[in-house]
Amino acid sequence: MKAIDLVAPAGSLVALKAAVDKGANAVYLGLRNATNARNFGGLNFSDTDIRQGLAYAHGRGRQVLFAINTYPQAGAVAEWRAAIDTAASMGADAVILADPGLMAYARDRHPDLRLHLSVQGSATTLDAIELMREQFAIKRAVLPRVLTLAEIAKIIRQTTVEIEVFGFGSLCVMAEGRCLLSSYVTGDSPNNKGVCSPAHAVSWEEKEHTLYARLNGTLIDRYAPDEAAAYPTLCKGRFDVAGDVDYALEEPTSLNAIALLPQLINMGVAAIKIEGRQRSPSYVAQVVGTLRAALDAAQRDTERYSPRADWQTTLARHAEGAQVTQGAFERPWK
Known part of the structure; x- marks a missing residue:
């Protein structure tokens, strides 16, 4: 049975080195421009950082994947094509793309460059994945976080494309990177502005012992003095629905x-992905180290594997709202 790759996020050179040191098989990163979906200040890689990161990873037998996963804007396609050229010239092990036009460019201009279909491409069916394979020779598809284990297994049985799934991180229930709720409220595309709640649209107001969180003026939540406040994201706000605030x-x-690793291994998943290029190097180090230990244990013996309590504690510490879920993988509400 082929070992599953552990794919880790890197928003900086320090995070990349932490991921490699803690056992990631591959690290994904972005350039400092609009070609990647985490484009904001203080994040991502200069050309010098990339060269250092590539040398560090390749010197230890690890891979570096370039996330060029946004959709080119009208009149600026040359910037996205230049990003692909940069990835190819620097020795990227793969590029992660969502836009078919960019896939065609990469296929024609750099035929030896390995192509991965980004989660931003929202491919949730066999037909979608096979179309990308037939047209652009993609080698891997990253699945959105909306499929059950049974649906993932069915896709794997019917395609030669490697399948990558998320194992830990922020959970998205929309069309990833193209959330219409966020676009409607902020006026910005999450795909092109780096995040679904851009900082310029976020505001906080404390009044009468209550903290109000707003997104472009829209009230997302309000918190009591002793209540932990979350970053205001529209899909995770509390609203009054028929008199019930929830x-x-x-x-x-x-x-x-991590509790599902044996199932993912047995069904033939090629890679487990950790979300969080916007997160700190400490997050990267602790989450990668925990997932590495869990994945190694599961691959040694899928029958006897059980996630350790300290692994769960570490991951919960880095979870939104200090809560974790298996999301759509099992859909217990069905």
Whole structure:
């Protein structure tokens, strides 16, 4: 049985080195421009950082994947094509793309460059994945976090494309990177602005012992003095629905799939991905180290594997709202 790759996020050179040191098989990163979906200040890689990161990873037998996963804007396609050229010239092990036009460019201009279909491409069916394979020779597809284990297994049985799934991190219940709720409220595309709640649209106001969190003026939540406040994300806000104030769409929580590793291994998943290029090097080090230990234990003996309590404690510490879920993998509400 082929070992599963552990794919880790890197928003900086320090985070990349932490991921490699803690056992990631591959690290994904972005350039300091609009070609990646985590484009904001203080994050991502200069050319010098990339060269150092590539040398560090390749010197230890690890891979570096370039996330060029946004959709080119009208009149600026050359910037996205230049990003692909940069990845190819620097020795990227793969590029992660969502836009078919960019895939065509990469296929024609750099035929030896390995292509991965980004989660931003929202490929949730066999037909979608096979179309990308037939047209652009993709080698791997990253699945959105909306499929059950049974649905993932069915896709794997019917395609030669490697399948990558998320194992830990923020949970998205929308069309990833193209959330219409966020676009409607902020006026910005999450795909092109680096995050679904851009900092310029976030505001906090404390009044009469209550903290109000707003997104572009829209009230997302309010917190009592002793209540932990979450970053205002529209899908994870509390709203008044027919007189009942609660999380109408989704609670602040993070995906944690370490209890499901034996199933993912047995069905033939090629890679487990950790979300969080916007997170700190400490987050990267602790989450990668925990997932590495869990994945190694599961691959040694899937029958006797059981996630350790200290692994769960570590992951919960880095989860939104200090809560974790298996998300759509099992869909207990069905």
